[in-house]
Amino acid sequence: MARVSLKQPNELTGEARKAYEELEAAGKITNMKLVMLQDYGTYKAFMGWYDSWGSLVQVVGQRAATIYAHAVSTTNGCQLCSLFFISDLKELGIDPAGFETSENEALLQQLGQQIVKDPTKVSDELLNGLRKFYSDEEIIIIVGFGAQMQATNNFNSVLGVDVDKRLLPLKDEFKPATWREVIK
Numbered sequence: 617m618a619r620v621s622l623k624q625p626n627e628l629t630g631e632a633r634k635a636y637e638e639l640e641a642a643g644k645i646t647n648m649k650l651v652m653l654q655d656y657g658t659y660k661a662f663m664g665w666y667d668s669w670g671s672l673v674q675v676v677g678q679r680a681a682t683i684y685a686h687a688v689s690t691t692n693g694c695q696l697c698s699l700f701f702i703s704d705l706k707e708l709g710i711d712p713a714g715f716e717t718s719e720n721e722a723l724l725q726q727l728g729q730q731i732v733k734d735p736t737k738v739s740d741e742l743l744n745g746l747r748k749f750y751s752d753e754e755i756i757i758i759v760g761f762g763a764q765m766q767a768t769n770n771f772n773s774v775l776g777v778d779v780d781k782r783l784l785p786l787k788d789e790f791k792p793a794t795w796r797e798v799i800k
Contacts, residue, residue, distance in 0.1 A: 618647075619776040623654055632656045647778045648696065648771070662771065665764050672761040675754045679708055680721045681761075686712065687728030688762050693793035694769035699783040702790070712789065720749040724758070731762045733795060 628636050632653045639645050652659040672681045686701035705712045717725060723745045730738050746755055771777070779787060 617776060618651065618778050619774075620651060620654075622650055625650075628653055630656065632659065635659060647780050648768075651775060651777050652771075662768060665768055668757070668761045668764045671757045675750065675757050676720070676724065679710070680718075680724055682708060682710075683717060683721050684724040684728045684758070684762070685765055687725040688732055688765040689769055690791070691729045691732040691793055691795070692766060692769040692773070693796070694773045695787075695790050695792070696772040696777050696779055696783075697765070697769050698790050699779060699786050702786050703783060720746075723749070727758070728762060728765075731759070732766060 625633075625636050625640075632655075635656070636645075636650075636653055639649060648662075649659070652662055669681070669685075672684070676684065682701060682704045686698065686705060689697035689701055702712045705715075723742065726742055727738065727746065730742065743755065746758070750758065
């Protein structure tokens with residue numbers, strides 16, 4: 617259950633109200649967006665995620681982008697984001713509980729895990745592996761998205777944003793990250 621109270625859509629004013637109406641007309645209302653719309657500045661800042669996602673997909677492709685975002689979210693332990701990407705993996709015909717990755721997908725998966733666990737320990741070996749597939753400019757897009765994904769994970773986790781109704785049937789497929797348990 618969310619740790620903050622939610623305004624009803626009719627309580628939103630100004631730009632937040634306009635943004636809500638646009639989201640509603642497009643069928644793109646999510647619980648996260650409803651929480652963020654309580655402060656339009658926060659909403660605007662986080663909606664940059666979609667631009668970053670678009671750039672990532674152009675660089676690595678839909679499948680690899682989804683695997684990368686899933687790795688960041690599950691490693692970070694964000695239930696809401698993890699469930700979104702479990703759903704997206706399934707839509708791509710991928711079993712989230714076990715799937716084969718190509719070499720570049722495996723590197724992206726490792727990067728997603730490492731930037732959550734300790735971004736200061738991303739190895740030269742991992743970055744050099746990525747350079748086999750991506751230019752420096754493309755790596756900037758990849759890392760930029762990963763950082764934005766972490767921010768989204770943190771927002772949702774700290775505030776306990778409720779799982780969207782469409783994701784509730786997948787709730788049991790989320791396995792909380794346990795790697796932090798060994799940190800003292």
